[in-house]
Amino acid sequence: MKRRDFLKATIAGTAATVCTAAEARPNLEPAENAVGMLFDSTLCIGCKACVAKCKEVNEMPPTIEGNKKAWDSARDLSGETLNVIKVYKNGTAETKDSEIDGFCFEKRSCMHCVDPGCVSACPCTAMRRNPKTGIVTHHPDVCIGCRNCMVACPYNVPQFEYNKLFGQIHKCQMCNQQGVERIDNGLMTGCAEVCPTGATLFGPRKDLLAEAKRRMQLKPGEVYNYPRGDVSKPDSFHEKQVATYKQHVWGEKEAGGTNVMHISSVSFDKLGMPPLGERSASSVSETVQHSIYGFMALPVMALAGLNFVVHRNTEKDRKEHDGGES
Amino acid sequence: MAEIEFDFSAVENRLGVSRRTFLKFCTGVAASLGLSTSSAMVMAKAVADPKKRPPVIWLHGQECTGPTEALLRSEQPSLEHLILDLISLDYHQTLDAGAGHQVEEIKKKSMRDNKGKYLLVIEGAIPIKDRGIYCKIAGETMLDLTHEAAENAAAIVAYGSCASWGGVQSASPNPTGATGAPQVLKDKTVVTIPGCPPNPANFIGTILYFITYGKLPPIDEKGRPKWAYGRLIHENCYRRPHFDAGRFAHEFGDEGHKKGYCLYKMGCKGPETYNNCPSLEYNNVGGGVWPIGVGHPCFGCSEKGVGFEKALFSLADVKTHTPPNMFPEIGDRADASGMTAGAAALAGAAVGAVVGATAMGAKKLDEKEDQ
Numbered sequence: 001m002k003r004r005d006f007l008k009a010t011i012a013g014t015a016a017t018v019c020t021a022a023e024a025r026p027n028l029e030p031a032e033n034a035v036g037m038l039f040d041s042t043l044c045i046g047c048k049a050c051v052a053k054c055k056e057v058n059e060m061p062p063t064i065e066g067n068k069k070a071w072d073s074a075r076d077l078s079g080e081t082l083n084v085i086k087v088y089k090n091g092t093a094e095t096k097d098s099e100i101d102g103f104c105f106e107k108r109s110c111m112h113c114v115d116p117g118c119v120s121a122c123p124c125t126a127m128r129r130n131p132k133t134g135i136v137t138h139h140p141d142v143c144i145g146c147r148n149c150m151v152a153c154p155y156n157v158p159q160f161e162y163n164k165l166f167g168q169i170h171k172c173q174m175c176n177q178q179g180v181e182r183i184d185n186g187l188m189t190g191c192a193e194v195c196p197t198g199a200t201l202f203g204p205r206k207d208l209l210a211e212a213k214r215r216m217q218l219k220p221g222e223v224y225n226y227p228r229g230d231v232s233k234p235d236s237f238h239e240k241q242v243a244t245y246k247q248h249v250w251g252e253k254e255a256g257g258t259n260v261m262h263i264s265s266v267s268f269d270k271l272g273m274p275p276l277g278e279r280s281a282s283s284v285s286e287t288v289q290h291s292i293y294g295f296m297a298l299p300v301m302a303l304a305g306l307n308f309v310v311h312r313n314t315e316k317d318r319k320e321h322d323g324g325e326s
Numbered sequence: 327m328a329e330i331e332f333d334f335s336a337v338e339n340r341l342g343v344s345r346r347t348f349l350k351f352c353t354g355v356a357a358s359l360g361l362s363t364s365s366a367m368v369m370a371k372a373v374a375d376p377k378k379r380p381p382v383i384w385l386h387g388q389e390c391t392g393p394t395e396a397l398l399r400s401e402q403p404s405l406e407h408l409i410l411d412l413i414s415l416d417y418h419q420t421l422d423a424g425a426g427h428q429v430e431e432i433k434k435k436s437m438r439d440n441k442g443k444y445l446l447v448i449e450g451a452i453p454i455k456d457r458g459i460y461c462k463i464a465g466e467t468m469l470d471l472t473h474e475a476a477e478n479a480a481a482i483v484a485y486g487s488c489a490s491w492g493g494v495q496s497a498s499p500n501p502t503g504a505t506g507a508p509q510v511l512k513d514k515t516v517v518t519i520p521g522c523p524p525n526p527a528n529f530i531g532t533i534l535y536f537i538t539y540g541k542l543p544p545i546d547e548k549g550r551p552k553w554a555y556g557r558l559i560h561e562n563c564y565r566r567p568h569f570d571a572g573r574f575a576h577e578f579g580d581e582g583h584k585k586g587y588c589l590y591k592m593g594c595k596g597p598e599t600y601n602n603c604p605s606l607e608y609n610n611v612g613g614g615v616w617p618i619g620v621g622h623p624c625f626g627c628s629e630k631g632v633g634f635e636k637a638l639f640s641l642a643d644v645k646t647h648t649p650p651n652m653f654p655e656i657g658d659r660a661d662a663s664g665m666t667a668g669a670a671a672l673a674g675a676a677v678g679a680v681v682g683a684t685a686m687g688a689k690k691l692d693e694k695e696d697q
Contacts, residue, residue, distance in 0.1 A: 045597075045644040046653060047590075049572025071570075075654040087653035096643070106656060194572030196591045197641060236576065236591075238641050272656035 024287040027256035027280045028115040034134030034205040035174065035183060036112060036259030037192055038212055041266065042097050042243035043199035043226060044105040046085055048072075050191035050200055054083040054109075057175050057182070057190040076108065079161030082172040083109040083191055088266055097243045097265040104264065106271040107200065109191070110157045110172035112136050113280070115256035118171075120282030121152030126169070133183060134205065134259045135174045143169055154255060154274045154281065188230045195228065197238065203231030205259050212249045212263050220244040256280030332367075337374040341411055348374075355531050358606065359543065359553045372538040373412055380537065381440045383433060383475050384418040387450030387468040388461050388495050388504055392523035393486035394420050394449060400526040400609055412537060413445065419463070430464045437478065445536065446479035448472060448507045448516075451488040451495050455503025472510055481542055482516045484508060484549070485529055490518035491548075491630035498635075506630075508549050517542050518549040520601075522627035527606050528554040548630070550600065558646055559596035559624055562604040565589065575621075583621060593639035594618065595626030597646075 051072065055062065060080045062072035074081040086108055091101035098104075116136045118127040126143035129136050138149075138158070149158040149169060161167030175182035175189045182189065192202035201208060211231050218224050224242050227234030243265045250268050251261035255276040264271060292298050334345040341348065349370055356366035386394075415421065416436035422429050437444065450468075453460040458469030476482055484507040487493040495504040508516040519528050532551050535543045543551045560566065568574070568588035575583035575592055583589075590597065596618060603624075608616040617624050626632030626642070636642075 047569055047572070047644065049570070049574075052571045071652075073652055073654075075658040085653065086656050086658065088656050105653070194574075196572070196574055238591075239637070240641065270656070 025283050025290075027278075027283050028129075030114045030205055030257060030259070031129075031131060031134035033132060034114070034259050035203065036134070036205040036208055036261065037174075037189060038201040038203070038208040038231070039107045039260065039262045040199050040201070040212075040215070040226075041104050041106055041262065041264035041271070042245065043197040043240070044085065044107070045197055045199070046087065046105045047196060048085050049194040049196060050107070051081075051083055051085055053190040053194040054172075055081075057180060058082055077157060077171075078159050079164070079167065079170045081159075082170060083107065086272070088271055090270075099266050099270065102266070104266050104271075105199075106264070107262070108155075108272075110136060110174075110260065111155050111251060112172075112174065112259035113255065114258060115280035115282050117152035117154060117255075117281050118149035118158055120286055121148040123148065127158075130176075133174075133176070135176055135183070136171075137173050137177065138169055138171055140168050145169070152281070154276055192229060197240075198226045198228035198234075201227065201231050202229065205261075207231045208261060209249065209252060212252075212261055215242070215263060216245055216247055216249070218242040218245070253278045256283065332371055332374065334370070334374055352534075355527075355534050358527065358602075359531050359535060365538075369534055369538045373534065379412065379414045380480070381416045381436050381444040382413045382418075382447060383416060383437060383444055383479070384421075384447045384449065385468070385471060385475060386419045386463070387448065387452050387472075387488065388502065389450030389486060389488040389493065391420055391449070393489075393519075393521075393529075394418075396523035396609060397526045397529065400530075412533065416440075416444070427464075437475065441478045443480050444478075445533075446475050446482045448482065448484045448489045449486050451492045451504035451506060452510050453495075453502035454505050454510065455501070460502035469510065472507065476511050476514055479514075481536060482507065482511065482514055483529075483532065484516050484518045484520075486524050487520045487522040487628055487630075487633060490520035490550075490628075493522060494634045496634075515542070515545075516549050517545055517551060519554070520550065520628035520630070522625075522633060524628065525554075525601075525603070525606060526609055528602070554602050555600045555628070557600065557602070559599050559601055559603055559618070560644070561646070562602075563596050563618060564604060565618060578621075586621075589618060589621070589623040590642065592623045593637070593641060594623035595629065595632050595636065595642045596624040597642045597644040598632055599624055599626040599629040599642075601628045 051074070054060075055072065060082070063074035063078065063081050065073040065075065074084050077084055084107075086106050087103055088106060089103045090099060093101065093103040095102040096104060112135055114134065116127065116129055119129050119136060121127075123146060124142050124144055126139045127136065127149050128139065145160070145167070147158075147160050147169070150156075150160060158169050158171045160169055173180075175187075176184060187193070188202035189200075192200045195201075201211070203211075208231055211227075215224070220242055222242050223239050225237045225239050227237050229235040245263060245265055246267055248268065249261055249263055250273060251258035254273075256279070262268070262271075262273075269275070334348060337343075337348055338345055343351075349366070352370040352373065353363060353366040356362070356369055361369075417429065417433040424432070450461075452458065452468050452472055454469055458467035461468040463471060484490045488495065488504070489507045491506040491509075492500070492504045493506075495502060496506075506518070508518060517532060519532060521528070528551065531554065532543055543553055546552055546555065560569075565586065565588045568586070569590055573582060573585075573587045575587045575589055577583065577592070588594070603616045604618070607614065607619060614620065623639070625638065626636065632642075
């Protein structure tokens with residue numbers, strides 16, 4: 001076989017395989033009965049009750065920074081912090097929910113993507129999406145600690161315990177991990193349960209999305225009766241003047257959507273949300289990967305090519321060797 | 327401590343309290359004001375020295391006389407004795423023994439004689455709509471009386487929420503145009519002691535400061551003495567740890583309410599009301615007697631725009647964020663550099679093993695080639 005012929009055959013073969021397998025997979029759809037949370041930044045007063053409750057439910061220690069030993073002062077998500085309230089500040093930071101000279105609070109926790117990057121990137125199914133609830137769970141019994149999920153997550157959510165001898169990955173599992181199982185037992189997430197203003201609202205994703213859209217329609221300044229706890233069966237309501245919402249429900253469509261959605265009166269790029277399109281990263285990467293490895297055609301061809309090159313380049317050596325022996 | 331040698335027997339006789347009780351009171355007031363023990367002694371001397379008694383003109387506008395009533399019911403040592411003995415109360419519509427033209431004459435005379443020296447206390451709101459016809463005393467409107475008395479006052483104190491910012495009658499739709507003294511007397515400095523009723527301790531402390539130093543204590547932009555109104559109720563509230571941990575009472579008599587949990591969800595206005603109630607409680611009654619102490623959410627009675635303005639059980643705007651509410655900013659990342667000794671040892675051992683193996687391997691290869 002001539003080198004030219006070989007290359008021609010390889011390219012043709014590749015093209016044929018890629019074309020057959022290259023039909024891109026679409027984003028995954030939200031689970032029919034997916035549960036989630038709606039975080040309304042305009043309601044958050046920064047009391048951090050959710051942070052405290054989260055640590056209690058997940059049995060995690062307070063994060064101590066420097067010598068400030070009196071309280072939990074986690075700066076970001078970590079192996080011992082699954083939920084943290086951050087502040088956006090601008091200028092004099094006088095007015096709540098104002099982008100200029102204002103401030104507002106933003107929650108950081110797992111967004112529970114509909115089409116999660118971490119699940120796609122995990123080589124050993126330690127990250128799974130529950131087909132019923134849509135909750136993205138982590139299973140340390142099969143995790144090999146490769147930390148691919150950390151790279152795959154657009155929100156920087158899965159965190160590794162770097163400071164431990166045998167560190168593990170930790171992320172929010174909506175209080176439904178083994179041994180906690182609040183959702184399975186008909187309870188809501190800890191953070192939603194303690195939130196005094198309903199800034200963190202639990203419930204079916206569909207209902208939460210409807211609630212978020214309803215709030216988008218409200219006129220700034222009018223009084224709305226905000227539910228607390230579980231949107232499908234709120235334990236109480238409170239009346240509050242409506243802030244000027246940005247007409248954007250983060251998580252409705254971002255990268256295929258998320259089960260934890262955010263709404264705010266400050267634009268999300270200022271709240272540290274990554275620039276994401278509607279296409280999920282995992283749908284793109286899986287299409288590429290599955291095309292390359294479709295029927296193992298490309299690897300086989302690549303190996304054949306390499307063999308050919310090696311064989312050709314070592315022809316002289318082989319002849320000499322044979323000659324020497326005889 | 328030469329001040330202690332001052333003869334307090336006159337005070338003991340005059341006030342009917344022991345020297346010890348009197349000094350304890352003065353030290354307590356000084357401590358509330360953030361002053362030292364020696365300042366307390368200066369204060370005690372100033373109070374004991376009757377020559378310094380300033381004349382006081384006390385006006386009542388639209389109100390319920392709550393501030394005066396609260397003052398009369400102060401305890402240990404009977405504050406009303408002290409206040410009445412501290413100052414020369416020349417005119418006070420509730421407490422004056424006389425009535426009619428007689429007292430009005432006394433007021434006018436006192437204001438004439440003590441020009442620039444008397445203390446003006448205003449209690450109650452001043453209606454300004456229709457040239458103030460909705461509140462008249464002795465045939466004159468409260469508006470005119472206020473301006474007249476303020477003209478030559480050495481200092482002006484607005485006592486109570488009504489006088490400070492309008493109080494209950496200024497709530498929408500405010501048919502009489504009820505207004506606080508600082509808004510009426512725009513060109514004057516008015517010290518405000520808001521509260522409904524105000525804590526007499528805040529009044530007496532401010533007056534004692536005035537008597538001792540001849541000037542008013544430092545005030546904020548709303549005229550409130552900083553020593554009393556410098557902090558939010560939320561900041562010093564003893565239910566605050568429950569707030570931070572997310573433990574809230576949901577309704578009166580529920581489990582959380584019985585356990586003394588935070589009252590925020592029941593509409594407590596502590597997070598947006600500036601007052602010293604958590605530290606002084608109310609009127610020296612003791613035993614945790616003040617709204618939050620007895621299990622009722624703060625009403626925000628001393629805060630303009632909160633008390634009588636916001637619905638009783640609506641949620642408060644949390645005004646400030648103090649420890650433990652320190653917030654990481656959006657861009658903050660967790661510090662992941664921390665490494666336990668065990669992890670460091672393991673990593674070290676691994677590096678050592680690799681280095682060792684490489685060295686041994688290289689040595690063996692060398693030996694082979696040498697052969």
